[in-house]
Amino acid sequence: MITTIALDLDNTLLTSEKTISPRTETVLKQLHSAGKRIVLCTGRPIKAIQPYLQQLELNQPTDYAITFNGGLVQQNTTGDVLARTSVTKQDLQPLFEQAQRDHFYLDVIDLKQVYSITDLGKSPYEDFLQGLMPFKNVRFADLPADDLFGKVVSAGQDAKTVQAQLSSQITDFFHVVPSRRTLLEFLPPHTDKASGLQQLLGHFNEDYDNLMAFGDEENDLGMLTAAKVGVAMANAIPAVKTATTHATLSNDEDGVAVFLENYFN
Incomplete structure (x- = not known):
């Protein structure tokens, strides 16, 4: 069963205007209320994604974000670190x-x-x-x-x-x-979004069979191929489209919302 939905930000969750569309916001909030984990996965630090976390109301004790492209797993509201890799x-x-x-x-x-x-x-x-x-x-x-x-x-x-x-x-x-x-x-060595998600899923005694992931770029490939359901955006690079078995519309066509609506009926 899919319990966790991992979302790349730029050109995936976010439109070209760097916003979350109203349709996508509604669908994600509905799924979150129904018990699904919504996990933003990004190269940015958590401080830089707070506006999106607040918009989606990802403020429960079980809400985490994957930042630094997998190098850091943090609780959204407290900032407590679940897992971290770093360099000196x-x-x-x-x-x-x-x-x-x-x-x-x-x-x-x-x-x-x-x-x-x-x-x-x-x-x-x-x-x-x-x-x-x-x-x-x-x-x-x-x-x-x-x-x-x-x-x-x-x-x-x-x-x-x-x-x-x-x-x-x-x-x-x-x-x-x-x-x-x-x-x-x-x-840092052996770090990508998939490794961060593995740490998070393990915290809940789950694994990649419980994961759905959306992405468009090379830095999303690890989580897309590891996930039970890996979804390529229509605007994804060719390598992402080739590596995934599911696809959806572009980030400017509510691609995340459309796939989630169809998948979860």
């Missing part, structure tokens, strides 16, 4: 050195803020987040050595191009995945 400044040293050589941006994110690494120039990531997280401009040498970071992003350049030039030292350690055409994410 020492882990980031080889990545910083390659970014210097190959001229790409880095922004480093912990639980509370984003550090823009100014040695590499200022990326457009702060504009992308539109005030949802505080930013601090620092040189890499001044990045806190005792902090734990959920992920690093490279924004503003073609993600596939940056990914193609990475050394094996980087790709053998980090889970590197594009989340948008111009946004490449560096996650």
